[in-house]
Every structure is written in C-alpha cells, then in structure tokens.
Amino acid sequence: MEEQQFHLEVFEGPLDLLLYLIRKDELDIYNIPIAQITEQYLKYIELMKILDLDIAGEFLAMAATLMHIKSRLLLPPEERGEDEEEEDPRWDLVRQLLEYKQFKGAADSFHELELKQEKSFTRGRVSVDFVPSSELPLEDIDLFELLDAFSQVLDEAEKRRPPEFEPDNFTLEDGRNRVLKRINPRGSILFHLLFEKGESRTRIVVVFLALLELIRQKIIQVIQDGHFGEIMIKRVETART
Amino acid sequence: MKAQDIELKPVVEAILFVASEPLPISRLEVLTEGIKREKKSLREIMVELEREYEKEGRSFTIRKVANGYQLRTRDIYSPWIRKLFHPRRVVHLSKAALETLAIIAYKQPITRIEIEVIRGVNVDGIIKNLLDRELIKISGQKEVVGRPYLYRTCRRFLEYFGLKTLSDLPPLESRGKPTVKKIIASSDLKYEDLEAGNRQ
Known part of the structure; x- marks a missing residue:
C-alpha cells in the first residue's frame, strides 16, 4: 500500500461531519449528547486516517473542541466558572452548527436555481460554463x-x-x-x-x-x-x- | 432608411440579440437615444416583445435577470443546445462552492476569515474559483488589523442563478437564528445598497 500514491481530497469539513452524525442518529441539535457524538466523530477520523484521506487540520481542531466540551460537562456547574449565568459549554458549538446548517440549506436552494437556469441559453457569452468531460x-x-x-x-x-x-x-x-x-x-x-x-x-x-x-x-x-x-x-x- | 423612420421595438430586439449581458432599462434608454418614441415606454415594449414571442411560439423569451433584460432560449430546447457543446459538459458549482457563495450572498460584504468561521473549514481555493468565474468580486478592505479583503457577489451571480435582484434571494430557513433581514440589518446595509453594489 505504501507506494500507492493516492490522496483523495476531502471537501467536507468537521461541521459537515457533525451535522451528518446528528442527522444519522436523529439527535437533538439543542441537546447534543457530547460523549456519544465525540466517540462517533473520532471513529470517522480514524476511518479517514486508515484510508489516508487528505483531511483538513480543522477536523483535528474540532476533535479537541469536542473533548474540551466533554470535560467541561463533567464538572459540576458551580466549578465551571465564576459566572452565575454560565452558558452550557455546548452552546457555542450549537450556534455554529445552526448557522452553518442554515447556509447549507441556502446552498441547496441555490443548486435548484442553478439547475433551472442552465436549461436556458443566451447568445454572446454562454450562460453556463462548459468544460471537456474529462476535466470535470x-x-x-x-x-x-x-x-x-x-x-x-x-x-x-x-x-x-x-x-x-x-x-x-x-x-x-x-x-x-x-x-x-x-x-x-x-x-x-x-x-x-x-x-x-x-x-x-x-x-x-x-x-x-x-x-x-x-x-x-x-x-x-x-x-x-x-x-x-x-x-x-x-x-x-x-x-x- | 433614415434614422427617424426606424422604430424602437426592432432596434431593442436587435440589441438584445447580440448583448452578452442582461441590459437594464436605463442602458437601453441611452442606447436607443434619438429614436422616436411613440407613446410606449421601453418597459411596455419589452412586455410587447415578450408577448409576441409567446404568441408566435418563438424559441426565445425575454427574461428579467440581474436588474436587466436578456434574450434566452426556452427551456425545452436545452437537450439540443447541449448537443451543440458536446462532448463538453456543464460544470455545476460544488457543494462547497455553493455554500461559500450562499454565505457571501447573505452576509456581504464579508471577509474570508468570517466565511471560514461559519464553514469551519478553509475556503481559499473556493474563493479563487468564485473570483475566476466572476461570481464574486473584491469590494474593498475591512478596516481591521491586516485590512482583509471584503467580498461581494457580482451581477454575474444574479445572472447565473436567474435572480432579478438580491432581494430575490431564497429566504434563509429560520430556526430562531438570524434571518436574512436581521443579518443585513446587523451589517448596516440595506437590500438597495447591495443591489447598488451589484450594479457597478
């Protein structure tokens, strides 16, 4: 296997993976079971490593974030911080996931518009970009x-x-x-x-x-x-x- | 034929035929200056042309895109037009590109770092690609440390997705999270400003 040069670039990011896991296990995004999702997340990272996929460093950063949240959740609330209104340690991540999910939804609508629009052509500059099939x-x-x-x-x-x-x-x-x-x-x-x-x-x-x-x-x-x-x-x- | 005998409608039609970009009414006004206008406005002429095309079953329609008018072939003819370009194929934007573009569209002007915070992953290559395809442009630099570039969508973006203006963007699914309007409000911008930005 060593000499086989094969690096498939991974375009999905850590947030995609988390949203995937949430969807797959029908988890409540507002109440993510952090221990469970961290374990799953790490399993996928492991799989990608076995395959030697070209994964972004952000995947590892997210793994660290998840483990950090997990450790904070283990502390009794009064020890997490002096702040009385201390936020749930998961909340930053939840906010980020919700926002990203929203734009993923928007991207889907854009794709539909794209498909609709490319059925119609204009003169002059071609309205859709064409490439030779081999270079897709x-x-x-x-x-x-x-x-x-x-x-x-x-x-x-x-x-x-x-x-x-x-x-x-x-x-x-x-x-x-x-x-x-x-x-x-x-x-x-x-x-x-x-x-x-x-x-x-x-x-x-x-x-x-x-x-x-x-x-x-x-x-x-x-x-x-x-x-x-x-x-x-x-x-x-x-x-x- | 003397210029004063020329009618407005066929001139507009001829211009639309060769134009490589959607033409706003204001531009058509300038281009057809000097031609006698009966009582009809250019806008009415557009409606008339569109109706004629419809009635005569022509292969084109006049569509309003990117704040302008454009002659486009009817959808039903796309299989044959595609054959014309064979073996080249249509390239769709990748999921990553669409997401990045969506973030820029709703939150413009926005820096690369701000996009990366939302996507959670590097967008360097994608930004380059979107700039190459003229779907976005650099609209300035943010007045913060490092003065990073700010990105906006271009007119070509509207054309690519068949949108009339930026206020035509599909609504963001709200989940108790900031909506488009709130996002735009929080960036001290109005839709009109965004459109003005795209008209440049």
Missing part, C-alpha cells in the same frame, strides 16, 4: 455515508478473522478491476457485494480506495435508497450523440 472536477460524493458502509464491512471482516499481518500484493489496480468486473453484468451492484466474505482488512481498504477513485473519475456513481439506506454502485452512463 471532483463532485460531491456523500463521503460520510460511504465511510459508514465501509466501516460496516470492516467491522464484519474483523468479526470473522483477526487482523492479519501477512503481506498482500493486491493492488489498487486489482481493486479497480474487481469493482468494474462486478458492476459489469447489470451496470450496478450493492455496495457490500463488492467485498468477499472473510476478506482481509487490507483488501477491503484497497477495494474501497479504488471505488473512491472511480467515483472521482466519474466512471461510477453512488446511489442511495433514501438517506441512510442501502448503497448501490452504478456505472455512469456516458452521454452519446
């Missing part, structure tokens, strides 16, 4: 949902067999071939079927990385049956004229 930037993949599915496969594998240490020369290329081969017959496949039962941890990681790379290259796409539903991997249909 990395579009948003629902990274956290994929990580979720990934960690399930990983947990499952660890239950079956202890972490192994034998070297494996399964390459990213092998992983890529496997994904493409399994998708081929019907053009789509359920996420967990990309992996073998009793497969080694290394292989799972490699296949998953190959999958992320294929998504980035827009060769495959991820479809989900509603939020937190089963993940399906599908070949991207190339538009032909």
